[in-house]
Amino acid sequence: MKTIHPKTGKANIKSVVFNLVCSLFVLMLFAANTNGQNKPEMVAGIPINYDEAKVAPYTLPDPLVLQNRKPVADAKTWYKKRRNEILGLFESEQFGKSPDRKNISLKVFETGTLVLDGKAIRKQVTIYFTSDTSNYKADLLVYLPAQLKEPAPLMLQISFSPNCLAVDDPGVKCGTMWNREGQRVSASEGRRFGSFDVEKFISNGIGFATIYYGDIEPDFADGIKYGIRGHFLKPGTTYPAPDEWGAISAWSWGLSCAMDYLETDPQVNPKKVALYGVSRLGKTVLWAGASDQRFGMVIASCSGEGGAAISRRQYGETIKHMIDSTRYFYQFAGNRAKYGDDPNSCPVDAHMLVALMAPRPLLLQTGDTDNWSDPKGEFVAAVAAEPVYNLLGKKGLETDLWPAAGTPVLNDLGYFMHAGGHGSLPADFDIFLDFIKKHFVNK
Template sequence: MAGTRWRVGGWLLTAAMLTAAANGTPTADQEHAAMMRQLGITALRPGASGDPEAPNAANYDPAKANPYPVWPDLLTMADGRRVTTPDMWRRERRPELVALFEREIYGRVPADVPAVAWRVESADREFIAGRPVVAQQLVGHVDSRAAPQIPVDIRATLVLPAGARGPVPVLIMFAPARYPVPSLPDAREAERLDAAMKAALLQRDPSLATIFAAHPGFAFVEPSGFPPAPPRDERVARLVADGWGVALLDTATIQADDGAGLRAGIIGLANRGRARTPEQWGALRAWGWGASRLLDYLATRSEVDAAHVGIEGVSRWGKAALVAAAFDERFAMVLIGSSGEGGVKPHRRNFGEQVENLAGAGSHHWMAGNFLKYAAETGRFGRKTAADMPVEAHEMLALVAPRLAFVSYGVPEAGDALWLDQQGSYMATVAAGRAWTLLGAHDLGRGNDYRAALLPPVGTALLDGELAWRQHDGGHTDGPNMPYFLRWADAKIGHRPPR
């Protein structure tokens, strides 16, 4: 039944699509088709395939990687004027770029998004990297009175050093919100819990007494041991050991990573359950909005150095981290891990993932609806490609300037696929550096000629400037770069790790 298809009114439908339609919730394919109709698109080009034998296999030939070698000039206004001063950047060029990225790529946040009220749901005293911390489960309740059928409760886990002498820098990480090293019961607590569980089971099934008698040493609940278990994420341990706080922000509680969820989550709530219009925000922008709302809350905590809060993410969360830092200048730093297309990778590069991949039904929800135009083969406005985009990835990265930005990648051999275009992302980082130097900061120190930029050897740490790059020898993670990020960020913000 699951594979059955029906043709209704010219549309090819699956059982899942019909079930969703019957429940009043459009599927991802239906939302995608509806956006195409809004835009007047009649056909999209297919995305590049990861199958090397496919007719549309992704290109990995460097000789074919730059069909559109001329990118928009970072320091030229749309009317042709050159940007020559920091004041002109701040007053004219940056707002111009922000408006273009909002309208064409990531989408605008509606002006009337409901407010968020944060509360501490629970707290746990833990030991991480041999240091005592206080971990708290936070809930950010979004006012849903305008659409009560669409509840949104943002979840995050805040981990702060216990007994710090003053406010500490904090890195917000897009990750599941859970306690890193949950505390365990001591011997007396474990004995009570075990006895209670056994008594409850015996009450339901007295015959279990023979099993318990045969295994007198068995316990459902064991007391905590020493040393404590390592955290689920080693990056958290490194941050805590360096004297930082960590906030784990669960993007699924902000907006689902699914095109079928666009009428729920914060996007659906802001739209009162209606469909998006082409210029409205996608999931990447929504996740960034959620990070900004968590930053609002962190600024109220005396334990947090609100002037030095950063944002981090890997893969799709790397894209979201860039989006958060680019649009919200309160973020002091960003660690962008393996972001690929829609992140630091240039849209105009024909290498690995393409604009057409993100414009397809599986990923379109990340972006503004207008993004689909640049994968259109036919439509009321004709054919468009990435070359028609008014902006490019280096300009998005430049919106972070002159703040701290660390671009991280791994290597294909370890799992950070060529699909992500490490070379192209390095080119974009080089090109973005002009914004840092214009604003009196330092870039990679490798010049700004992106067309001549060659990926440096793996492990080369370009960390002297406020814009930084390092490709580690690991896979699809920024974990191996976390020690380098911390040393770099500590030096830039004047943070001293505890002894």
């Protein structure tokens, strides 16, 4: 083994169970086709709109107008001024500010084992988030092509499953996980909801890595007692300040810690790391990519409200649904609750989060029946973010006509909607590979 030091409100048990069950459900990948289901009329006592005719007119903030109302006419003004303005607003009003990572350390406990019939090299790393290495840690699992001629591009997944359940490989360390009762147990007690097809990526010269989100912060309201946010609480406080990090920001922070390792691995091209996550973890990779520009690409699946879907549309899930005390308020900064009754009063919206990825490649993947996550709202956000990509010399969608299911747009800013519901289907990974190869390999 070797150690590397890089440079750098309470929920009742029903809420805990509900949140964890939802997380596990997403892992099934074949999410339900909502055309064949009854759509609920209310969630948390809040009505839901699925009727485009009932979407009230709204005006989106212009990502290319400074807060002093002066236009952004060149790339220098974007990078020096406007990008920082937008990033700061998302920090304070949506996801919350996170601390630095000065005390993390990394231990590579598997330096390279040939697997997949000699096609891949497997590595395993423990990331210690604080100077106390007995707690606050996560394992990162990495696979790289064995016949490397140069550092490989890689897709980094933040997963709902512990590493040993995310792939079909008996050599992966069996860590721990959070069960439906909100208890930490051996991952051997968990259920496998399909396995990631590592070989598909390896055979295309692309590495794969995965990290379990529950190792960073448990996904329930009281998870702060056990996760990394609890460690950073100010003395005498029990919850972060209204502009400080929610769980999504914590998971994103953990991804940046993973990137700290990937930058040290000579077999990984650190400029060609693509982030991938589904649902709330789709929101997570969007925020991680926006706040940490070392990530060269993001593939966000069904990120919906709080991710790539326009909040002002008031279609499907809304801010008010998300921040309800019985649901996912803990995933966001406390300030997010200010906009539940009036999303139009918020100084940012999803198109500005999408724009923060520019000029790096971003693919928004969704499903045509995932009305709860508003697939059209994600398309609208991408269209509205296109001027930023264009300003920086990159290609947006180059269309304002919503593509039919099965019609990928794989420009620097991409969009793909499968025929089906929430999550990523096996066939979607062929699209992901095409996107990665187009922007990372064939250039």
